[in-house]
Amino acid sequence: MSSDENNLGTCPVDRGLMRVGDRWSMLVLRDIERGLTRYEQLRTSLGIAPNILSRRLSALADAGLIEKRRYSQRPPRDEYLLTEGGRDFLPILMAIGAWGRKYNGAGALSRHLDAATGEVVRPVVVDANTGAPIGSRPLHLEIPG
Amino acid sequence: MSSDENNLGTCPVDRGLMRVGDRWSMLVLRDIERGLTRYEQLRTSLGIAPNILSRRLSALADAGLIEKRRYSQRPPRDEYLLTEGGRDFLPILMAIGAWGRKYNGAGALSRHLDAATGEVVRPVVVDANTGAPIGSRPLHLEIPG
DNA sequence: GCAGTAACTATCATTTTGCAAGCGACTCGC
DNA sequence: GCGAGTCGCTTGCAAAATGATAGTTACTGC
Numbered sequence: 187m188s189s190d191e192n193n194l195g196t197c198p199v200d201r202g203l204m205r206v207g208d209r210w211s212m213l214v215l216r217d218i219e220r221g222l223t224r225y226e227q228l229r230t231s232l233g234i235a236p237n238i239l240s241r242r243l244s245a246l247a248d249a250g251l252i253e254k255r256r257y258s259q260r261p262p263r264d265e266y267l268l269t270e271g272g273r274d275f276l277p278i279l280m281a282i283g284a285w286g287r288k289y290n291g292a293g294a295l296s297r298h299l300d301a302a303t304g305e306v307v308r309p310v311v312v313d314a315n316t317g318a319p320i321g322s323r324p325l326h327l328e329i330p331g
Numbered sequence: 332m333s334s335d336e337n338n339l340g341t342c343p344v345d346r347g348l349m350r351v352g353d354r355w356s357m358l359v360l361r362d363i364e365r366g367l368t369r370y371e372q373l374r375t376s377l378g379i380a381p382n383i384l385s386r387r388l389s390a391l392a393d394a395g396l397i398e399k400r401r402y403s404q405r406p407p408r409d410e411y412l413l414t415e416g417g418r419d420f421l422p423i424l425m426a427i428g429a430w431g432r433k434y435n436g437a438g439a440l441s442r443h444l445d446a447a448t449g450e451v452v453r454p455v456v457v458d459a460n461t462g463a464p465i466g467s468r469p470l471h472l473e474i475p476g
Numbered sequence: 477g478c479a480g481t482a483a484c485t486a487t488c489a490t491t492t493t494g495c496a497a498g499c500g501a502c503t504c505g506c
Numbered sequence: 507g508c509g510a511g512t513c514g515c516t517t518g519c520a521a522a523a524t525g526a527t528a529g530t531t532a533c534t535g536c
Binding site: 229 | 483484485486487
């Protein structure tokens with residue numbers, strides 16, 4: 187592997203993928219955002235094996251993207267909520283969704299609408315400085331050291 | 332699994348992850364963008380096992396994100412180039428990078444500069460309709476059927 | 477009690493990943 | 507024209523992750 191927790195590379199992409207770089211983790215985040223915050227909801231929605239779901243949930247909690255909260259003592263019931271870091275990751279899922287729609291989008295797909303305008307949301311990654319979409323202007327990679 | 336090639340769900344995120352939903356694939360795309368287009372360059376840069384790299388490269392080619400091109404007949408030498416779909420995925424990697432920098436960014440990290448302005452690029456996902464960052468306005472999820 | 481539900485854990489088979497070695501097709505140096 | 511070196515892989519096997527299934531704990535509601 188190019189890096190692990192103890193041997194960090196200089197690439198921020200790698201740093202990001204270190205925390206969420208697998209399919210189930212991302213799908214769990216997506217479902218929590220949709221309001222499926224409880225174990226059984228996630229399990230049935232995703233069709234994931236319970237041991238795997240448990241592991242993914244604790245990995246995401248360790249990585250600081252979600253947190254487990256007990257909302258009922260008797261009976262003991264928990265829910266998983268997004269942290270700030272988890273919410274910050276959602277736009278990336280939207281961007282992946284936009285890509286998936288474009289390149290693997292046969293058939294009817296779910297989509298997000300702007301609650302105010304009712305228009306279909308079209309996620310694009312831009313440079314906050316210029317407002318220009320990434321890819322529309324030439325860039326230069328700077329590597330430290 | 333919630334879906335496979337024959338049993339497609341309605342979620343565009345899932346559709347996207349179906350094609351690139353693993354760490355190595357994304358790191359390969361990142362490295363190809365950096366100009367590391369040949370097998371040995373990728374292998375040494377990533378520290379990936381050769382059999383795994385072969386598998387990832389053909390999976391990415393099958394998924395239509397890269398293509399293999401022979402640039403020398405004698406000796407036989409190949410390179411892997413991004414397709415349009417692959418280039419379209421790069422902004423997502425930039426967004427993941429920005430997230431990684433924010434939440435797992437200790438130490439010196441590489442970064443992209445705008446070639447014209449020299450400023451550090453700050454990738455943000457916005458709604459192309461409103462220009463507002465995703466997350467800043469309430470959304471509504473619409474599911475077909 | 478007894479059935480039912482939520483939230484898991486434990487066990488074991490299957491799949492994927494990773495390491496190390498090797499191989500074919502060449503080039504280069506002598 | 508022979509040996510060493512490089513590139514782009516493949517093969518074989520071990521280790522780790524994933525997945526299917528069954529079972530467990532802690533309750534509620536009848």
